[in-house]
Structures are given as C-alpha cells and as structure tokens.
Amino acid sequence: MKRFIIYVTILIVIVVSLQYLGEYTYTYVYNHGSPRNKVMWVRDIGTDSLDYVVIGNSRSNYHINPVLIERETGEKGLNLAYVNSYPFELKLMTLEVLKNIKVRKIFIQVDYTYNMEIPDKMAQFPWIPYLKEKSIYSQYENQDSQYKFFRWIPFYRYQYYESELGFRNVVLSMLGKKPNFYENQGFKPIHGELQKLDVFEHYLIEKENIFFADILDACSNLNTEVYFFTAPIFQFKGNLDIMERWLPNYNNYTELIQERSLFSDPVHLKEEGANLFTHQFIEDYFTK
Amino acid sequence: MLFNSLDFAVFLPIVFIIYWFVLNKNVKTQNLWLLFASYFFYGWWDPRFLVLIFVSTLIDYVVGKELGKTSNDSYRKLLVRTSIFANIGLLAFFKYFNFFVENFQTAFTFFGGEISSSYSLNIILPIGISFYTFQSLSYTIDIYRKKITPANDFVAFATFVSFFPQLIIGPIERAANMLPQFHKKRNFDVDEGILGVKQIVWGLFKKIVIADGCAQYVNAIFIDYETVSSFTLLLGAIYFTIQVYADFSGYSDIAIGTARLFNFKLMTNFRYPLFAKNITEFWRKWHISLMMWFRDYIYFPLGGSRVSYMKSIRNILIVFVLSGLWHGANWTFVFMGVYYGFLYSIHYLFRALYPQKRTANTHPIIDILKIAFTFSLVTIGMILFRAPSMEVALTYLSRMISLDFSLELLNMGRYAIEMLPFVIGLLIVEWFSRKKSFPLASHRFSLLQMAIVIALIIFFGSFSDMQEFIYFKF
Known part of the structure; x- marks a missing residue:
C-alpha cells in the first residue's frame, strides 16, 4: 500500500504543479500578450484619450462603425461592444474604460436585456484572466459561488473557458496574432439574410437596474458624458421606452430601420444596414 | 455521478x-x-x-x-x-x-x-x-x-x-x-492498484480530450447539416465515430480501472475495434460485453450458425435489430441494427463461400485498406446512431456523398480540423499499443507517460463543454 500511496502522491504533485504552471503562464500571457478580445484590448490600448467609445452587446458590435464616424466627423473612437454583454458586463467594461482611457463620451447600447442582473456565462470569459484583481473579483464574488472556485483553484478558470481562453488563444496571443475586430476599430459587420418574419415581442419589467446606476455614478465622477441608445430591431413590439425613466440621454432607434433586406436576423443589421444606422448616429450625436 | x-x-x-x-x-x-x-x-x-x-x-x-x-x-x-x-x-x-x-x-x-x-x-x-x-x-x-x-x-x-x-x-x-x-x-495488490490508476487516467484522456473535443464539432456539424459542405459532413461523421469510441471505451477504461482499485477484475469491453479488418471482427471488439450477451442469450438459443445459411442470417439480423433497439426507442437505432446486421450477414456468407480467404496472409497495405474500408462502413452506421430521425440521417448521408468538397469549415472560434492531430495521435498510440490491454499498461517510462497524458488532459481537455457519457441515455 505504501508504494501505491507514494505513486498516487507523485501523480497529485504532477497535477498540482501543472495546474500552477498553467495558471501562471496563461495569466502572464493574457496580461502581456497581444489582445485576443476587447477587454484585453482596453487594458492594452496604449492611447491616452479618445473622443468616444461604444459599449454594448452584439447589437452595437455589428452596428456602429467607428471608421465611418472618423471619416465623416474626425472624431476618434472605438467600438468596444462584444457579443452577449448584458448590464453586468456593460458596467465592467465602462469601469475598465474609465480606468484606462480618458474618454469624452461613452455610448451604451441597451435593449430587451435591460432587466438582466447576473453575469452572462459566455460574456464573462474576457474578464476571467483578471478575476484575481481585487476590482474585478469584488464585482463577481457575490454573483455565484463558482467564482470562488475560479479564484482559488489554480488554472480551473482557464480550463472551464478552454474554448475561449485555452491553449489556442494563448499561443495566438504569444505570436501576436490580432483578431479581425482590429481592422475596423472594433466594428464587425455581419452578413446573411433575415429568414423568419415573426414579430419580436418583449416587455421589460419596470424596475431600475443597479448596474446602470453604478455606470452613471462612475461616469459622473469623472465628468464623462454618457448616452444610452437602442439599436434597430425588425418588427419589434414591446415597451423599451420605459428605460427613459432611469437612463438619461436615451434614444430609442428600434423602429429607425424596417427594411427587411437590411437585416441579417430580427435583431442584427447587415453591413449596409449598419452603415445606414451609423449615419443616423453621426447626425444625432456628432453633428448636432 | x-x-x-x-x-x-x-x-x-x-x-x-x-x-x-x-x-x-x-x-x-x-x-x-x-x-x-x-x-x-x-x-x-x-x-x-x-x-x-x-x-x-x-x-x-x-x-x-x-x-x-x-x-x-x-x-x-x-x-x-x-x-x-x-x-x-x-x-x-x-x-x-x-x-x-x-x-x-x-x-x-x-x-x-x-x-x-x-x-x-x-x-x-x-x-x-x-x-x-x-x-x-x-x-x-x-x-x-x-x-x-x-x-x-x-x-x-x-x-x-x-x-x-x-x-x-x-x-x-x-x-x-x-x-x-x-x-x-x-x-490490496499494489500493481493492480497502479494499473487501475493508469487505466482511469487513460479513460479520462479519451473522454475529456478526445470525445468531448470531437463532440463540440460533431454537435455543430449535425445542427448545420443542411448547409455545410460534404467535406465537413464527412469530417462530422468521422469525428462522431471517434467520439463514440473514445467516450464509451473511455468509460469502460475508467470502470475497469476503478474496479481494479478494489481488487475486482471486470471483463474487457473494447479491444481496439477501430483497427478491425472486417465488420465481423469489429463487432467482436466493440462493446464486447453486450455482443456476448446477445450471442449467449439470443443468438445461440436461436440456433446460431449451426443451422442453414438462411436461418443463420435470420439469427444475425434478429440479434442486430435487437441490439439496435437496445440502444434506444427510435427507428434510427432499428435501422442501424438492420444496416450492421446486413453487413455482418454479407461477410458471414462471404466467409462461408470462400473459407480459404480467412487464413491468407495479406500485405500490410492491404490490411490498412481493409481497416479503412471497415472504418468507412462503421462510420456510415454511426450517422444513424447520431441522427435524431431517419429524415435527418438520410439527408446527412445524401448531402455527404454529393461531392461538394469545398474546404469550407465551421468557424466556431476554432476550426474543426484542429481536432485532427488529437484524433490521429490517438490512433497512432493505440495502433502501437494494440497488443496491450490499454496503452499505458506497460511499465517502461510509466511515470513519464502518465505525466504527459495528465498534461494533455489539463491543457487540452474540454472542461467547459463537459458532456455526459453518450451511453448514459441508453
């Protein structure tokens, strides 16, 4: 039995050592390597000041084109929106932007996800490498006990998000490979044809979301202007206007574009539609 | 659990x-x-x-x-x-x-x-x-x-x-x-205990790295089976065959290894079936415990092969249809049984009509071709296993042979071909270990082998997309 216990102990030592090796290597790469996602990008931006940033989920990631804005107005900005960002992630991104960049205006896309009060499993992965930082962990620790495992079990967080933060992305980051959102200052156009024609219906609960209150506080402390907007949706039925009660400078563009051929799906515009929307965005926010 | x-x-x-x-x-x-x-x-x-x-x-x-x-x-x-x-x-x-x-x-x-x-x-x-x-x-x-x-x-x-x-x-x-x-x-037998730990680790490797890795692509390909190219569909079918093998044989390895820790010896359930040179050999090496059960309690009582050719074929078909139905209550499983039973019957007749072929020594290249051919036949049946309905299975099969071999692959943050080195690596390791009960069973460089496999699990395992074992639903 003694030989067996020694053997198992050696294996446990190997496992623990490899977990620590992975933990330190991956964390180092995600702190010093080439950005692989927009959170890494903000932390590694190397820009002192910007005129504006756009924060949101896929409905601003695919819709606001900073290259077009700069060409027509000379205003420099970035689209920092990424897929599945809900209010919790919008707040994290806003705080991260305010920490790293001096920015004049922040535009935040809000919609039918307004009532969400928990982190999204898919949207949280860009934050996972920085989870041990006090400012990030303090946001997550009361959300779910899982974050305690992420915090204290070495390398577990990278294993859990292996498909997004695993070996492939570590190697690409080390090799300096930049993702395609770099080309358009964060804007990523999509294509495809709208198939379903069902009315998209969603009613919000009339209740303040604490994450947006935190965003407003943080921006007001640094005298940063903050604007909220809702991007177009094809044949939407609901009560998004109620957000006006809690969100200052709110513009609802839900019905701005209703041309079916400009949509890739009911909530996402194609590139042509995105450029049309960006033009309206320029007119409302940069030329008035 | x-x-x-x-x-x-x-x-x-x-x-x-x-x-x-x-x-x-x-x-x-x-x-x-x-x-x-x-x-x-x-x-x-x-x-x-x-x-x-x-x-x-x-x-x-x-x-x-x-x-x-x-x-x-x-x-x-x-x-x-x-x-x-x-x-x-x-x-x-x-x-x-x-x-x-x-x-x-x-x-x-x-x-x-x-x-x-x-x-x-x-x-x-x-x-x-x-x-x-x-x-x-x-x-x-x-x-x-x-x-x-x-x-x-x-x-x-x-x-x-x-x-x-x-x-x-x-x-x-x-x-x-x-x-x-x-x-x-x-x-307590120390050597059996250590062998048990090794077999558990090998089973975990097959499950977490190979099966769950393949599963991500297989799931995506089977969702988009109406739009992706035949090349992708072919890759999806191959990945699924590997996934089922790694998943089920991985579970068997963990089961046998765990039993060893308590000094129990369980029967072997898989004997490198992917290297079978014909369909009969495949079913002697795949899910052995189930096939032996059907042999002993269904096939032999029906007369086995000690009856006329026609009755033997009837017995084979009964066994395979029942084994298909054993997998689940769906017509896809019934037709999977019919398909494999049909192949088995053809091979049975072939062996009966040309008995001299059985003992002939063949060139290694011929053996490899036989293995590839058997694997292809098995893979077609696996589409029936994976498809939720006969309609999906038939569409998948017809689109797969439509010869649209464009190199379009699924973009899922990763590309589907990234799994290939692991699949090929598994096949190479198993090929050179096929005389052992499982690849880590040897004593040479034992700890180094274990460290490498553990590192592969830690760094390449699919922990975020951890899947239930496929056979849980049976």
Whole structure:
C-alpha cells in the first residue's frame, strides 16, 4: 500500500504543479500578450484619450462603425461592444474604460436585456484572466459561488473557458496574432439574410437596474458624458421606452430601420444596414 | 455521478480509504460498504430509481434461490420467465412504452382509425437500466441453465448487480465472473492498484480530450447539416465515430480501472475495434460485453450458425435489430441494427463461400485498406446512431456523398480540423499499443507517460463543454 500511496502522491504533485504552471503562464500571457478580445484590448490600448467609445452587446458590435464616424466627423473612437454583454458586463467594461482611457463620451447600447442582473456565462470569459484583481473579483464574488472556485483553484478558470481562453488563444496571443475586430476599430459587420418574419415581442419589467446606476455614478465622477441608445430591431413590439425613466440621454432607434433586406436576423443589421444606422448616429450625436 | 466530475474525484478516494483502511478485515463489511457506495453513487443522480434496482435485484435473488431448490422443469420455466418478464418489463415500460404507443397510433391512423394521443406518458428513463437489467437477467438464466449456482449472500448479490464502477454503462458482467470475486478475501495488490490508476487516467484522456473535443464539432456539424459542405459532413461523421469510441471505451477504461482499485477484475469491453479488418471482427471488439450477451442469450438459443445459411442470417439480423433497439426507442437505432446486421450477414456468407480467404496472409497495405474500408462502413452506421430521425440521417448521408468538397469549415472560434492531430495521435498510440490491454499498461517510462497524458488532459481537455457519457441515455 505504501508504494501505491507514494505513486498516487507523485501523480497529485504532477497535477498540482501543472495546474500552477498553467495558471501562471496563461495569466502572464493574457496580461502581456497581444489582445485576443476587447477587454484585453482596453487594458492594452496604449492611447491616452479618445473622443468616444461604444459599449454594448452584439447589437452595437455589428452596428456602429467607428471608421465611418472618423471619416465623416474626425472624431476618434472605438467600438468596444462584444457579443452577449448584458448590464453586468456593460458596467465592467465602462469601469475598465474609465480606468484606462480618458474618454469624452461613452455610448451604451441597451435593449430587451435591460432587466438582466447576473453575469452572462459566455460574456464573462474576457474578464476571467483578471478575476484575481481585487476590482474585478469584488464585482463577481457575490454573483455565484463558482467564482470562488475560479479564484482559488489554480488554472480551473482557464480550463472551464478552454474554448475561449485555452491553449489556442494563448499561443495566438504569444505570436501576436490580432483578431479581425482590429481592422475596423472594433466594428464587425455581419452578413446573411433575415429568414423568419415573426414579430419580436418583449416587455421589460419596470424596475431600475443597479448596474446602470453604478455606470452613471462612475461616469459622473469623472465628468464623462454618457448616452444610452437602442439599436434597430425588425418588427419589434414591446415597451423599451420605459428605460427613459432611469437612463438619461436615451434614444430609442428600434423602429429607425424596417427594411427587411437590411437585416441579417430580427435583431442584427447587415453591413449596409449598419452603415445606414451609423449615419443616423453621426447626425444625432456628432453633428448636432 | 459522472466519472469526469469533481463529485466523483471526492467520492472515489473516500470509498477507497474506508474500504482498505477501515473495513479491510472482513469481506462482508467490505461488500456492504460497496453496496452502500454504489447506491449512493446511483442515488446521486435520482434517488427515486434506487427502488427499481432494488426490486430487480430482489426478484432475481429470490428467483435464483428458488431455481436452485427445485428440479421441477415447469416450475423452473415459470421462475425464469418471471425474471425475464420482470426485467424486460421494467425495460419495456421505461424505455419503449412511448415508442410503441406512438408507432401504434401512427399505424392506426394510417389505416383510417382514430385514437387519442393521451396514452403516451411523461416517463424519465432511469440511467443505466439497460445495463443492470441485462446483467441481473443473465444471472437467473445462467442458474436456469445450470451454469452457475444461486448466490446465498444477498448483500454480495446486490453489490454484484449495483457495483458502481460498471453500474451505469457496463461492462455488462456475468455472475460467473463477478460473484466469486465478492466472496473471496481481497488483499490490496499494489500493481493492480497502479494499473487501475493508469487505466482511469487513460479513460479520462479519451473522454475529456478526445470525445468531448470531437463532440463540440460533431454537435455543430449535425445542427448545420443542411448547409455545410460534404467535406465537413464527412469530417462530422468521422469525428462522431471517434467520439463514440473514445467516450464509451473511455468509460469502460475508467470502470475497469476503478474496479481494479478494489481488487475486482471486470471483463474487457473494447479491444481496439477501430483497427478491425472486417465488420465481423469489429463487432467482436466493440462493446464486447453486450455482443456476448446477445450471442449467449439470443443468438445461440436461436440456433446460431449451426443451422442453414438462411436461418443463420435470420439469427444475425434478429440479434442486430435487437441490439439496435437496445440502444434506444427510435427507428434510427432499428435501422442501424438492420444496416450492421446486413453487413455482418454479407461477410458471414462471404466467409462461408470462400473459407480459404480467412487464413491468407495479406500485405500490410492491404490490411490498412481493409481497416479503412471497415472504418468507412462503421462510420456510415454511426450517422444513424447520431441522427435524431431517419429524415435527418438520410439527408446527412445524401448531402455527404454529393461531392461538394469545398474546404469550407465551421468557424466556431476554432476550426474543426484542429481536432485532427488529437484524433490521429490517438490512433497512432493505440495502433502501437494494440497488443496491450490499454496503452499505458506497460511499465517502461510509466511515470513519464502518465505525466504527459495528465498534461494533455489539463491543457487540452474540454472542461467547459463537459458532456455526459453518450451511453448514459441508453
């Protein structure tokens, strides 16, 4: 039995050592390597000041084109929106932007996800490498006990998000490979044809979301202007206007574009539609 | 409780420590502990279904005792039929009730009748029921056939039926192999223990790195089967064959390895089936415990191959259709059985008509071509296994052979070909290990091999997309 216990102990030592090796290597790469996602990008931006940033989920990631804005107005900005960002992630991104960049205006896309009060499993992965930082962990620790495992079990967080933060992305980051959102200052156009024609219906609960209150506080402390907007949706039925009660400078563009051929799906515009929307965005926010 | 879960990583050491350090003096208390652990292991999923295992165990124990006592043929027949009815009845109700009702309704409606659809029930399939009912059933049939004597120790018998390493998805053990092991004094064997740990690690590698890695692509390809190219569909079918193999044989390795830790020897369930040179050889190496069960309790009683060619082929088809249906209540499984049965029958006839071919030595290149051909045939059948309906299976197959070999691959953050080095690596390692029970079984560079495999699991395992074992649903 003694030989067996020694053997198992050696294996446990190997496992623990490899977990620590992975933990330190991956964390180092995600702190010093080439950005692989927009959170890494903000932390590694190397820009002192910007005129504006756009924060949101896929409905601003695919819709606001900073290259077009700069060409027509000379205003420099970035689209920092990424897929599945809900209010919790919008707040994290806003705080991260305010920490790293001096920015004049922040535009935040809000919609039918307004009532969400928990982190999204898919949207949280860009934050996972920085989870041990006090400012990030303090946001997550009361959300779910899982974050305690992420915090204290070495390398577990990278294993859990292996498909997004695993070996492939570590190697690409080390090799300096930049993702395609770099080309358009964060804007990523999509294509495809709208198939379903069902009315998209969603009613919000009339209740303040604490994450947006935190965003407003943080921006007001640094005298940063903050604007909220809702991007177009094809044949939407609901009560998004109620957000006006809690969100200052709110513009609802839900019905701005209703041309079916400009949509890739009911909530996402194609590139042509995105450029049309960006033009309206320029007119409302940069030329008035 | 999943073998690849944190729960099991805590459960196993506790069971092991109490088994060897606290209860090592007495076989009966060790059995009782294993029974408790096994029921806990099963109840972790859903404690309600512990009643089913217990009832099945009790019926077969009592039937076995009665069979041992009497020599009256008609009473013996009644007893064994009771056991068959109870076990198959449980299986039929939980697994096939809705399938038969729905098909009966369809047939009735087709012929112009009207029938209410309210007869189907919302039944949850108890995990592992197809495995433990077969295992328990083999016990009473073997006593009826006077191959074994009845168990006198209920705890030992109940532990044999519910032994946690193989309870959920086998190997489907036989009482003749397992029951004596529950009666003999067990001393810890260091070499067996180390071999067990190695086999568990190898099983985890196959499950977490290979099977779950392939699963991500297979799932995406089977969702988009109507739009992706035939090249991608082909890759999806190959990945699924590898996934099923790695998933199921990985589970068997973990089961056999875990049993070794308690000084039990389970039967081999997979013997490198992907290197089979023909379909007959494949089915001798794939899910061996199930195929042996069907051979001993269905095929041989029907006459096996000691009857005319036509009857032999009939027997083969019956076995394969039943084994297909055993997998699940869906026509895809029935047709999968028909497909493999058809291939098996062709090969059976070929061997019967050209017996000299069986012993001929062939060139290694010819062997490789035979392996590739057999793999291709198996892979086609696996599409039926994976597809949710015959319509999907046929569309998948027709689109796969449409020869649209554009190199378009799925963009899922990663590209589907990234799994290929792992799949090819697994095949190479298994090819060079095919004379061993599993690749890590050797003693040379043992620790280095283990360190490499553990590193591969840690750095390349799919922990975020951890999947249940495929055969859990059977």
